[in-house]
Amino acid sequence: MSGIKTITELQELFSSQLAEYSFPQVPSALYEPMEYIMSIGGKRIRPVLLLAAYNLYKEEVAVAFEGGLALEVFHNFTLLHDDIMDAAEIRRGQPTVHIKYDENKAILTGDVMMIYAYQLLEKYSDYYLPLCKVFTQTSREVCEGQSMDMEFETTDSVTISDYLKMIEYKTSVLIAAALKMGGILAGAPEQDLKHLYEFGKNLGIAFQIQDDLLDTFGTEEQLGKKIGGDIEQKKKTYLYLKSLELLNESQANRLRSIFLDQNLDMDDALVAEVKELLQISHVKVHAEELKLVYQQLSLSHLSAIQVPDEQKIPLQELAHSLLNRTV
Amino acid sequence: MSGIKTITELQELFSSQLAEYSFPQVPSALYEPMEYIMSIGGKRIRPVLLLAAYNLYKEEVAVAFEGGLALEVFHNFTLLHDDIMDAAEIRRGQPTVHIKYDENKAILTGDVMMIYAYQLLEKYSDYYLPLCKVFTQTSREVCEGQSMDMEFETTDSVTISDYLKMIEYKTSVLIAAALKMGGILAGAPEQDLKHLYEFGKNLGIAFQIQDDLLDTFGTEEQLGKKIGGDIEQKKKTYLYLKSLELLNESQANRLRSIFLDQNLDMDDALVAEVKELLQISHVKVHAEELKLVYQQLSLSHLSAIQVPDEQKIPLQELAHSLLNRTV
Numbered sequence: 001m002s003g004i005k006t007i008t009e010l011q012e013l014f015s016s017q018l019a020e021y022s023f024p025q026v027p028s029a030l031y032e033p034m035e036y037i038m039s040i041g042g043k044r045i046r047p048v049l050l051l052a053a054y055n056l057y058k059e060e061v062a063v064a065f066e067g068g069l070a071l072e073v074f075h076n077f078t079l080l081h082d083d084i085m086d087a088a089e090i091r092r093g094q095p096t097v098h099i100k101y102d103e104n105k106a107i108l109t110g111d112v113m114m115i116y117a118y119q120l121l122e123k124y125s126d127y128y129l130p131l132c133k134v135f136t137q138t139s140r141e142v143c144e145g146q147s148m149d150m151e152f153e154t155t156d157s158v159t160i161s162d163y164l165k166m167i168e169y170k171t172s173v174l175i176a177a178a179l180k181m182g183g184i185l186a187g188a189p190e191q192d193l194k195h196l197y198e199f200g201k202n203l204g205i206a207f208q209i210q211d212d213l214l215d216t217f218g219t220e221e222q223l224g225k226k227i228g229g230d231i232e233q234k235k236k237t238y239l240y241l242k243s244l245e246l247l248n249e250s251q252a253n254r255l256r257s258i259f260l261d262q263n264l265d266m267d268d269a270l271v272a273e274v275k276e277l278l279q280i281s282h283v284k285v286h287a288e289e290l291k292l293v294y295q296q297l298s299l300s301h302l303s304a305i306q307v308p309d310e311q312k313i314p315l316q317e318l319a320h321s322l323l324n325r326t327v
Numbered sequence: 328m329s330g331i332k333t334i335t336e337l338q339e340l341f342s343s344q345l346a347e348y349s350f351p352q353v354p355s356a357l358y359e360p361m362e363y364i365m366s367i368g369g370k371r372i373r374p375v376l377l378l379a380a381y382n383l384y385k386e387e388v389a390v391a392f393e394g395g396l397a398l399e400v401f402h403n404f405t406l407l408h409d410d411i412m413d414a415a416e417i418r419r420g421q422p423t424v425h426i427k428y429d430e431n432k433a434i435l436t437g438d439v440m441m442i443y444a445y446q447l448l449e450k451y452s453d454y455y456l457p458l459c460k461v462f463t464q465t466s467r468e469v470c471e472g473q474s475m476d477m478e479f480e481t482t483d484s485v486t487i488s489d490y491l492k493m494i495e496y497k498t499s500v501l502i503a504a505a506l507k508m509g510g511i512l513a514g515a516p517e518q519d520l521k522h523l524y525e526f527g528k529n530l531g532i533a534f535q536i537q538d539d540l541l542d543t544f545g546t547e548e549q550l551g552k553k554i555g556g557d558i559e560q561k562k563k564t565y566l567y568l569k570s571l572e573l574l575n576e577s578q579a580n581r582l583r584s585i586f587l588d589q590n591l592d593m594d595d596a597l598v599a600e601v602k603e604l605l606q607i608s609h610v611k612v613h614a615e616e617l618k619l620v621y622q623q624l625s626l627s628h629l630s631a632i633q634v635p636d637e638q639k640i641p642l643q644e645l646a647h648s649l650l651n652r653t654v
Contacts (some may be wrong), residue, residue: 030474081438085431104412104477107434109409112470114441118463130450143439146529147357150431289397 004311007318010051010061010122014044017065018072024116033097033109034116037076040094045322046071046178052314053196056307064185070120070135071178072322077113078142080106085150109250114139139175145169156260158236164205172204195301199315202298207322209291212237214276214325217284222325231264231274234259238290243281251277295323330386334645337378341371344392351443359442360424360436361443364403367421371507373398373651375590379642380509380523383634391512397447397462402439407433407470411478440460441466457511465504472496483587485563491532499531522628526642528623534649537616539564541652543602544611549652553556559593561586565617570608578604613623622650 005013014069023038024031030075054064071162072130083096084106098106121131126207175305179196188196214223215230216239241260244252255277258270266274278284298319302312332340350365351358374395381391411433412424417423425433443543448458476491479485506523515523540549542557543566558562567586571579582604586598605611625646629639 020378027471027474027478029478030471036602081434084434107408107411108470108477111437112467112474114438115466115470115552117465118445118459119467122456122460122463125456128459129452130453132445132459133449136442136449140439140446144354144357147354147435147439150435151354200646292390313595 003055005055005061005312005320007048007049007052009237010048010055010171010314013061014047014051014065014068017062018044018069021065021069024035029105030109030112033101033105034073034076034113035147036100037080037091037097037109041093042072042076042092043310044068044091046075046174046205049178049200049315050185050317052178052318053188055182055309055314056192056305057183057186057188064182065151066123067181067185069116069129071174071181073113074117074135074139074176075119077110077117078102078146080110080113082146084148091174091297124185126282127184131181132182134177134184136223138173141169141173145171145173153234154262158241160238160241160263161235162240163238167208168201168205172201173207174325175204176200188280192305192307195304199298199301199305199319202294202301203319203322206291206298208295209238209287209294210323210325211282212239213287213291218325224325228271228275231271234266238287239278239283243278243283246281246283247277251280291323295319330382331641332378332382332388333376334379334641335650337375337641338371340388341374341392341395344389345371346593347397348392348396349407356432357436357439360407360428360432361403361440363398363427363652364407364418364436367399367419369399369403369419370393371399373402373501376505376527376642376645377509377512378501379645380506380515381513382509382514382641383519383632383638384510384513391509393447393450394458394508394512395505397444398501398508400440400447401444401462401466402501403445404437407437407440409473410630413471413558441461451512454511458508461504461507461511465500468496468500472500479563481589487565487568488566490563490565494535495528495532499528500533502531502534503527516633519632519634522631526625526628526632526646529621529628530646530649533618533621533625534639536565536614536621537652538648540611540614541567542620543605547650551652553601555598558598561593565614566605566610569613570605570610573608573610573613574604578607618650622646 018038024034050071051061051064054067055061079091080097083091084098084103087097088096092139094100096106097109101109113226117135118132121128121135144166146165148162148172152162152166176197177200179200180193183193210221212223212230214238215227220227220228230239236259240255243255247255255274258264258274264270299316302315302319305312345365347647350362377395377398378388378391381394382388406418407424410418411425415423416426421427423433424436428436445459445464448455448462451458470495472495475489476497479489479493503524504527506527507520510520510523538550539557542554545554547554557566563586565581570582574582582601585591585601591597626643629642629646632639
């Protein structure tokens with residue numbers, strides 16, 4: 001097939017279609033915040049993954065635009081509500097919706113965006129049920145992941161397995177669903193749909209582990225945002241949980257007491273102490289190994305997809321670029 | 328057809344199926360608030376309307392349970408989020424979800440309920456697309472109605488037509504959708520689906536006008552809640568908007584100034600003054616006439632449905648009981 005587009009071409013195609021797209025306008029109090037959040041950018045990773053998966057089987061990727069848009073609208077709905085829950089004031093360098101407008105508008109506009117995503121999928125009447133089945137199950141899991149993430153803040157007994165399930169739900173399943181939905185839209189065989197999903201799911205988990213690593217051991221340029229936020233917020237990431245296993249008893253007790261004492265505010269000295277403990281534990285090597293396990297699993301599913309290897313190059317390159325913001 | 332059930336029988340059937348139904352449990356922080364709000368009652372009007380419409384064509388109404396449940400879950404999702412927006416602390420005599428749990432849980436549990444409603448409809452794979460088309464469009468309109476309602480609080484230039492559109496969207500379309508979805512599930516002909524929808528839509532508008540009337544001119548027993556709330560909250564209902572047309576200039580200016588002066592808090596004397604102005608305007612007669620117009624329109628659509636008249640008795644009785652909480 002000659003019509004394989006590069007990731008850059010897919011990004012440009014999606015952006016140009018989005019620029020032409022007319023969102024609903026009335027009532028403006030409801031739809032203006034939607035237009036605002038959709039206009040301030042983001043990397044459009046989910047729509048591009050959907051288009052790239054579609055392009056494995058079919059050339060006319062412009063047809064799949066509304067599928068990609070549904071995912072992007074859904075993703076931005078989760079950001080609107082997450083930003084309220086986290087009391088976040090800045091998103092992509094701009095004020096969050098509940099700051100720029102107000103909290104009630106951020107709730108209600110988020111709601112209508114969730115609903116609008118389903119309406120966008122109506123274009124694909126032949127595939128509507130299978131598309132929605134994936135989309136609905138995934139959306140539920142995203143909420144479950146967000147709920148687990150919030151619960152972890154006040155739970156002392158989070159396990160590594162809990163943590164991996166949380167990042168799978170909060171982040172990875174939507175990546176996985178994007179790829180699978182692209183395959184469904186293109187009429188891909190059932191076996192390929194499974195591999196597309198698993199490719200995305202494991203890619204997402206590897207990416208999140210890398211994100212955790214960069215947050216502690218990386219630079220601001222690599223991460224694209226301020227370093228050390230996870231430690232400051234006492235996030236119970238893999239790095240923290242695995243360190244508790246690796247450190248000796250007194251070190252582990254010290255680390256645990258810093259994280260679990262709700263009255264202890266993190267200052268620079270405490271952040272530095274935590275970072276030192278994580279370094280002593282050599283958890284970085286373990287996290288890199290774990291990332292590699294998911295990365296290899298991910299690529300093995302990409303290999304198993306029944307299309308010629310040269311057509312997979314854009315997805316390979318995208319995976320490579322996502323997983324190589326060097327630690 | 329011998330299998331026509333009374334409204335009471337449909338209510339009991341839905342309640343007993345709901346009592347047997349297992350909602351998702353894990354993570355409990357996400358699903359416990361859902362179980363809570365679903366368990367504290369309500370009249371289950373929307374599921375019963377869906378079942379009654381289904382029962383016009385088919386006997387085995389138990390099959391339609393998940394359709395009714397989807398509507399009830401959706402309706403309760405709107406209550407969770409509306410109660411946050413309105414800072415309401417009590418719902419059906421119990422603490423609202425954001426009070427009993429917290430606001431973040433009320434947002435996130437609301438989100439997952441919205442999504443869960445779509446999942447419930449997956450049972451009906453043969454009718455999934457037409458069901459979702461009605462459900463999605465209706466859900467969007469409910470959000471639009473809520474947005475308009477919030478905007479009216481700070482807008483001076485609300486018209487009667489704006490107000491009627493707002494109550495249509497915020498309240499009536501979900502009643503209409505319940506009836507239409509019941510018809511879709513039963514394979515009703517397209518013409519009947521339109522009449523079911525219009526029956527419900529106009530019934531809902533008539534009901535809301537009656538609700539406004541009772542809030543000002545009724546008793547607590549009739550309304551089922553405290554009288555006078557609309558005036559206290561300076562709600563720009565039909566009564567207020569039409570009175571401005573009916574009163575002489577100085578009376579209208581006085582009424583307008585009470586409602587539009589944001590710094591003027593409503594005390595008992597002001598509430599009494601507004602009530603007096605509404606009485607002088609004779610708006611009650613106009614509102615009763617308007618209610619009757621929608622009521623007759625509603626019943627004309629019920630008449631037009633192509634099933635034997637005796638099968639429509641339960642829906643007639645339900646309409647009658649909803650529209651005769653005597654003013």
